[in-house]
Amino acid sequence: MRQPVGHYPGLRLWTALFFFFLYAPMVVLVAYSFNVNKLAMIWGGFSTRWYVKLFTTGGIGEAAMNSLLVAVIATCFAVAIAIAAALVLVREAGFRGAGLSNALISMPLIVPEIVTAVATLMFFVMLKNWIGFDLGLGNIIIAHCVFCIPFAFMPIRARLQDMDLALEQAARDLYADAWKAFRFVTLPLLMPGVVAGAMLAFVISLDDFIITQMISGPGTTTLPVYIYSMIRNGITPEVNAASTILIAVSTALVTVYWYVSRPKKT
Amino acid sequence: MAAGQSAVEARGISKVFPGGVKALDDVSVTIRENEFFTLLGPSGCGKTTLLRLIAGFEFPSAGEILLHGLDIAHLPPDRRPVNTVFQHYALFPHMTVAENVGFGLRMQGRPKGEIDRAVDQALALVKMADYGARRPSQLSGGQQQRVAFARAIAPRPQVLLLDEPLSALDLKLRQAMRGELKTLQRETGITFIFVTHDQEEALTMSDRIAVMSAGKIQQIGAPLDIYESPVNHFVADFIGDSNFIEGAIDTIKGDAAVVKTPDGIAIAARMNGPHKAGDRIAVALRPEKILLGAGKLKGEVREAVYLGTSTSYVIALGRAVTLSVREANDLSGKARFAVGDTVKLDIPAGAARMLAD
Numbered sequence A: 001m002r003q004p005v006g007h008y009p010g011l012r013l014w015t016a017l018f019f020f021f022l023y024a025p026m027v028v029l030v031a032y033s034f035n036v037n038k039l040a041m042i043w044g045g046f047s048t049r050w051y052v053k054l055f056t057t058g059g060i061g062e063a064a065m066n067s068l069l070v071a072v073i074a075t076c077f078a079v080a081i082a083i084a085a086a087l088v089l090v091r092e093a094g095f096r097g098a099g100l101s102n103a104l105i106s107m108p109l110i111v112p113e114i115v116t117a118v119a120t121l122m123f124f125v126m127l128k129n130w131i132g133f134d135l136g137l138g139n140i141i142i143a144h145c146v147f148c149i150p151f152a153f154m155p156i157r158a159r160l161q162d163m164d165l166a167l168e169q170a171a172r173d174l175y176a177d178a179w180k181a182f183r184f185v186t187l188p189l190l191m192p193g194v195v196a197g198a199m200l201a202f203v204i205s206l207d208d209f210i211i212t213q214m215i216s217g218p219g220t221t222t223l224p225v226y227i228y229s230m231i232r233n234g235i236t237p238e239v240n241a242a243s244t245i246l247i248a249v250s251t252a253l254v255t256v257y258w259y260v261s262r263p264k265k266t
Numbered sequence B: 001m002a003a004g005q006s007a008v009e010a011r012g013i014s015k016v017f018p019g020g021v022k023a024l025d026d027v028s029v030t031i032r033e034n035e036f037f038t039l040l041g042p043s044g045c046g047k048t049t050l051l052r053l054i055a056g057f058e059f060p061s062a063g064e065i066l067l068h069g070l071d072i073a074h075l076p077p078d079r080r081p082v083n084t085v086f087q088h089y090a091l092f093p094h095m096t097v098a099e100n101v102g103f104g105l106r107m108q109g110r111p112k113g114e115i116d117r118a119v120d121q122a123l124a125l126v127k128m129a130d131y132g133a134r135r136p137s138q139l140s141g142g143q144q145q146r147v148a149f150a151r152a153i154a155p156r157p158q159v160l161l162l163d164e165p166l167s168a169l170d171l172k173l174r175q176a177m178r179g180e181l182k183t184l185q186r187e188t189g190i191t192f193i194f195v196t197h198d199q200e201e202a203l204t205m206s207d208r209i210a211v212m213s214a215g216k217i218q219q220i221g222a223p224l225d226i227y228e229s230p231v232n233h234f235v236a237d238f239i240g241d242s243n244f245i246e247g248a249i250d251t252i253k254g255d256a257a258v259v260k261t262p263d264g265i266a267i268a269a270r271m272n273g274p275h276k277a278g279d280r281i282a283v284a285l286r287p288e289k290i291l292l293g294a295g296k297l298k299g300e301v302r303e304a305v306y307l308g309t310s311t312s313y314v315i316a317l318g319r320a321v322t323l324s325v326r327e328a329n330d331l332s333g334k335a336r337f338a339v340g341d342t343v344k345l346d347i348p349a350g351a352a353r354m355l356a357d
Helices: A011-033 A049-056 A060-091 A098-110 A113-131 A136-163 A165-175 A178-207 A208-213 A223-231 A237-261 B047-055 B097-107 B112-125 B141-153 B171-188 B199-205 B223-228 B233-239
Strands: B006-016 B022-032 B036-040 B062-067 B081-083 B161-162 B191-196 B208-213 B216-221 B242-255 B256-260 B266-270 B278-287 B291-306 B310-317 B322-326 B342-346 B353-354
Touching: A011 A237, A011 B191, A049 A060, A049 A237, A060 A098, A060 A136, A060 A178, A060 A223, A060 A237, A098 A136, A113 A136, A113 A208, A113 B322, A136 A178, A136 A223, A165 A178, A165 B081, A178 A237, A178 B097, A208 A223, A223 A237, B006 B047, B006 B191, B006 B291, B022 B062, B022 B216, B036 B199, B036 B342, B047 B081, B047 B191, B062 B208, B081 B141, B081 B191, B097 B112, B097 B141, B097 B353, B112 B141, B112 B171, B112 B310, B141 B171, B141 B233, B171 B191, B191 B199, B199 B223, B208 B223, B216 B223, B216 B233, B233 B242, B242 B322, B242 B342, B256 B353, B266 B278
Parallel strands: B036 B191, B036 B208, B081 B161, B161 B191, B266 B353
Antiparallel strands: B006 B022, B006 B062, B208 B216, B242 B256, B242 B278, B256 B266, B278 B353, B291 B310, B291 B342, B310 B322
């Protein structure tokens, strides 16, 4: 028989503590972003003046645009590569090096991000010194694309593994060439996985700080890097406002992800 | 095209899968125009592999597959005028029934008016005309089966391949669908190649049957030939029930021979192949062909199992031979013999069939 979780003594308390420590800081941050007072920790009344100030002082707008641009482009590339990888690794599973490929593609999830960050920085510095390669924001996009691939890859692979191979064969049997079978049968059926993967990749890119911090320079600042630079001048209400915006965007995207990826009743 | 002309011809087909599994071993078979042809055999016999080779999902390791004289063995599936009804239907879940049925014609680039007409026609043919707007998930198993069939015939293929299409249905529905499939085949005039492991399905629907085992075709023939004149032990055993009796040929008179078992029981059998007196041979004998109550042979009833319309006996003849015998029950419905009875029995000439192995 299934017991309600609350049946176990003390579990409610632990759960409450967990949620408190997880969300209380964010609640405080969001609340104080609407604080009229300049002094961060003293409540003076509701106001949106920090948001106004944030957007009028400049810098943040550019950072937000950069973040968006990087996230959109990196997501597109990551998803395209992830679909191709999933098709090969699921459909042609037996080939030599399949296991290695699977491991390599998931590597960015395991390698400590600071290691990837330092390595990426060195890599780009080398490229610049040797052949003058420096795309500015493009460098950040390339780096993001790489660590977004495994996040896009996993839900797409899961979806593909659940898909009946006979569906594609049926399409081929009914006069669809390889591309049409992909376009009209595989891709539409893969879509929930693709959307989920894209959402994940987008959020991961949008929130990334460590790698971006390493390789960003003047003019290529993203939102998290910008917020971090603001903190160096003390925690101002503008930092709270910028963070709140970031939380809102991430939450919205994760909500979409959840709606798309939950099992449908048929 | 005239009946009897070949629709599909497999010539010396072998298929070896990576890892060395030999699924088909030098198989040759000719399937005629407008024929209901069945590939029958246990799982792993190669029947599905042969079907998939004709569909184009696999390519043969050796041999050719001719479709109306043209070698299609290495064409991709979309370039073969052959359609498949899949075992689990493989309907596209993101499309409506009508979109599913129209998919083949759409991929062929036919005009919309023509597609709509063909879809209506195909759905009417399988009595699903009112279901065009539904999703496959809203249909029962039998209905999905009909849609799968409509989808496969809508582009008017030259040959229709059916991969155990009835196996996912329950018994009653399966029996009803047999008749319908046969009717549909007659109405559409399309050559059907049907794969099944169910001998009853094969016997009731087919014009001809190829019995397969271990990657080879054991026998090809009409249902009657397959049942009445099995060529070897496998066919006699796989189709229906058989008694197998081993002995040596005692005398030969034209087509008729007498086979004697080691303990002297003489059985009249039809000749099959070039044998001479003294050859050791096995004969197959159907349980329902043995007559009880009269005859030269004598046996003891060891078991009697009531089966409703008939009774199945196990009868011992001497020490070495036990026969399974089936007799229709009379009007009273009661079995004529009980365990322990001594019965006379007769094996009519032509009831026993010599086997090649």
